[in-house]
Amino acid sequence: MLFGLHTGETLIVHLRMTGELRIHGPSDPDSVPAAIPVDKHTHVLFVLDTGEELHYRDTRKFGRIWLVEDVSEVVGKLGPEPLSEAFVPRILMQALEGRKANIKALLLNQTVVAGVGNIYADESLFHADIDPRRPGGGLTINEITRLHRALREVLQAGIEAQGSSLQNYAPPTGGKGGFQEQFQVFRRGGEPCFRCNTPISRIVLGQRSTHFCTTCQK
Secondary structure: OEEEOOOOOEEEEEOOOOEEEEEEOOOOOOOOHHHOOOOOOEEEEEEOOOOOEEEEEEOOOOOEEEEEOOOHHHHOOOOOOOOOOOOOHHHHHHHHOOOOOEHHHHHHOOOOOOOOOHHHHHHHHHHOOOOOOOEHHHOOHHHHHHHHHHHHHHHHHHHHOOOOOOOOOOOOOOOOOOHHHHOOOOOOOOOEOOOOOOEOEEEEEOOEEEEEOOOOOO
């Protein structure tokens, strides 16, 4: 996550496995921000102009925070942001050209496209009707166009549902995300496909659990 500051600097937060940002409002408008409880897993605390606090919690301490003037110092090697206007089918086609690795692994490769995790790779490939085992360089123009559209639609749906709460993740305001209620294939191994009733297959690709429909995805 990139936060532009009025100083011209950028605050970059990478949550990794167990990091989370939580917003806490002041219990009393006249109280000092320090009155808000802080637990042992809260490692950074930001006091906001509104009197609220933004807490960074991380039980396993894998997350990272940077304050930089040039964001390329941290994210310069990443692929394009999939929801940006600059991410068009041609960009994805160029990134996949000649690649022999399977398309699932390529979607998880952050130098190909940034920000696509395991859940959203599986769901996007299902929506695009593409078998995750296929070499990325072997996709047709039509398939890449479908995949491009699926990536954007699935990621946008995930944002609107406030993410997927399966283990540790929760939205900044607390509670749970709701995208797990929309899963078509992820963690549905052995269950019938919503389209064709074929049992959803679960395999391991690149040490990552992968779910897909052998009938719908070719």
